[in-house]
Amino acid sequence: MGEASTGPIPGLDLDRFSTWLQSQHPELGKPSSATALTGGRSNLTFALDCGENQLVLRRPPLGHVMETAHDMSREFTVQQALQQAGFPVPRMHFMEDDRDGKSGVGTQFYVMDKVGGQPFDSLDDNRGFTPDQLHQLSLKMARTLAKLHNVRPDTVGLEQFGRPEGYLERQVRRWTKQLAASSSRELPELEELSRRLTPVPEPSGASIVHGDYKLNNALVRVNGDRLEVAAILDWEMSTLGDPLTDLALFGLYWQMRYLDPVTADVFESSVDYSAGYPAFDELVEAYAAERAIAVPDLTWHLAFAAFKTAVITESIHYRHLSGGTVGEGFARIGEMTLPLARAGHRFLDGKSAVIQPAERI
Secondary structure, eight states: OOOOOOOOOOTTOOOOOOHHHHOGGGGGGOOOOOEEEOOOOEEEEEEEEEEEEEEEEEOOOOSSTTOOOOOOOHHHHHHHHHHTTTTTTOOOEEEEEEEEEETTOSSSSEEEEEEBBBOOGGGGGGGGGHHHHHHHHHHHHHHHHHHHHHHGGGGGOOOTTTOOOHHHHHHHHHHHHHHHHHOOSOOOOHHHHHHHOOOOOOOOOOOOOOSSSSSGGGEEEETEEEEEEEEEEEOOOOOEEOOHHHHHHHHHHGGGGGGGEEEHHHHHHOOOGTTOOOHHHHHHHHHHHHTTOOOOOOOOOOHHHHHHHHHHHHHHHHHHHTTTTSSSTTGGGGGHHHHHHHHHHHHTTTOOOOOOTOOOO
């Protein structure tokens, strides 16, 4: 977390915003300070201290952004809807289009409650917890993803939230197009991975998908001797699509420490098998049991997850070079692109889809 500011910070003019909030939403209180929250690598997130009300403001990043990404209305809409289903998300307050700058934000943004809980972003976050606690938390993350995929979109007003037909084909085209728009260097291995992802497999079904599901995007609350999933955050890539893309991306992130020395060093993760976290195959079993389904082979989906993540790291690298990032932790993101591309080829070459402890690509 960054330092609290009482004046303008990149992406938020606090004085102007405080005056605007008092006039438009006085029930929420007046922010006395704003703190840029770290951990995310895309949309900007600010904690607002409003006395009795602790709030969070989300807005798109500065500078170069990915086409169709950073749509605040998607984040707001899906989280507001999922509250109806009892899914762990923050409570939404309002959304505003401030492209005229009247509120001091200067773009589309929304405000939500700040959820109590701690992130699990690094090995240090495991301190003080037993292997059994971390193991059970891992299984709860898998079951929480399954519960999301079990929510019928039409029961929460999200039946028009996306187009599940042709989802996999569109995803390959979208991220291939994004690679061309955000690359600052030659990446033949990543381009070849894009070609190898066609044709796509038959869809496994359609559900609400998060699009970036990982332990880093959860807040965890201590409840007695148990760790509970307090909230799932960062819904900017949510839509209706194939749920196996979420499961495979969850698996890729889960195994990042075991993909390559570079990803182990650069990617922030608390997942450490020696601390009690299970390997991904056990999470797949918990997910399958919660959904009452048999999970098919994830080879293609893991390869696509590696491709998508590599394009995202390259886009963030591009934005960092252009001066469009705020906060620390961006300088080495681009180092992950090639290891992720090689991981994608590994999956398509028939190597083990489940990376066991201490195994490296």
